[in-house]
Amino acid sequence: MKISHFPLFVLVGFAGFASVAQAEVSPTPQNSLTIGAMSMPEFEGSKDSETWPLVAGTYHFDQRFIALEGTAIRANLVNSAQWHAGPVVNYRFGRDKDVKDTAIRALGSIKDAIETGAFASYIQPLGEGQITLSGEVLTDSGNAHKGWTGLAAVRYSRAITPDFGVTLVGSASYMDKKYARTYFGVTPSQALASALPAYQAKSGAKDVGLDVMGSYKVSEHYAVTGFVGYRRLLSEAADSPIVKRGDKDQVSVGIGVTRSF
Numbered sequence: 001m002k003i004s005h006f007p008l009f010v011l012v013g014f015a016g017f018a019s020v021a022q023a024e025v026s027p028t029p030q031n032s033l034t035i036g037a038m039s040m041p042e043f044e045g046s047k048d049s050e051t052w053p054l055v056a057g058t059y060h061f062d063q064r065f066i067a068l069e070g071t072a073i074r075a076n077l078v079n080s081a082q083w084h085a086g087p088v089v090n091y092r093f094g095r096d097k098d099v100k101d102t103a104i105r106a107l108g109s110i111k112d113a114i115e116t117g118a119f120a121s122y123i124q125p126l127g128e129g130q131i132t133l134s135g136e137v138l139t140d141s142g143n144a145h146k147g148w149t150g151l152a153a154v155r156y157s158r159a160i161t162p163d164f165g166v167t168l169v170g171s172a173s174y175m176d177k178k179y180a181r182t183y184f185g186v187t188p189s190q191a192l193a194s195a196l197p198a199y200q201a202k203s204g205a206k207d208v209g210l211d212v213m214g215s216y217k218v219s220e221h222y223a224v225t226g227f228v229g230y231r232r233l234l235s236e237a238a239d240s241p242i243v244k245r246g247d248k249d250q251v252s253v254g255i256g257v258t259r260s261f
Contacts (some may be wrong), residue, residue: 036256045243106194113144129158147178184240
């Protein structure tokens with residue numbers, strides 16, 4: 001089975017879960033590699049979950065960096081501790097015919113997509129921590145969904161003790177009609193095959209999310225990180241027969257070990 005996306009928290013937490021690459025405001029940012037496991041919905045709107053390995057990492061060139069974040073690679077081209085911006089390449093898994101739900105299985109498969117786009121973020125100290133404002137746009141570079149999505153996020157990170165820190169991320173995403181119809185629509189022929197009602201999804205807000213991460217430093221170079229991510233599918237996505245058969249409330253959890261160097 002294949003998942004359609006990694007949640008934002010993979011992008012901003014483990015090398016940070018999104019779309020949205022992040023780095024601490026520091027004159028000497030650290031490189032990192034995280035390996036772990038995560039459980040997340042089988043596809044957007046699914047009530048079934050499955051477990052996947054999690055690999056993420058960031059390598060810096062001064063304040064510039066390259067970040068591997070789940071299925072995405074981001075490159076920050078701006079040599080600044082506060083401003084980050086650059087290209088993104090993301091591999092979005094489609095929906096296979098072997099999903100657990102028989103009605104969804106009857107809709108047929110959706111091919112994998114290679115998406116390209118750009119991200120930008122601004123980091124500012126706030127109280128005892130720091131806040132990051134970020135945005136990202138991705139478009140299909142092939143013919144999987146032929147559409148685009150946009151993401152905006154606010155992230156707050158703070159060290160509670162010298163060894164323990166927390167991060168909160170609030171996010172909202174938008175989808176165009178081509179993306180909406182590919183992942184949430186049901187054509188008349190699919191309706192006949194699956195017994196689901198036909199549905200022509202339109203563009204609009206896709207979801208809002210809240211993610212919480214905690215990281216505990218166990219030694220100079222190693223830390224254990226855990227997260228819980230929540231997504232609420234909205235409007236055209238939430239009204240889809242695919243989602244009504246599944247769940248508009250999407251939860252992901254994960255844990256990983258991070259090596260900094």
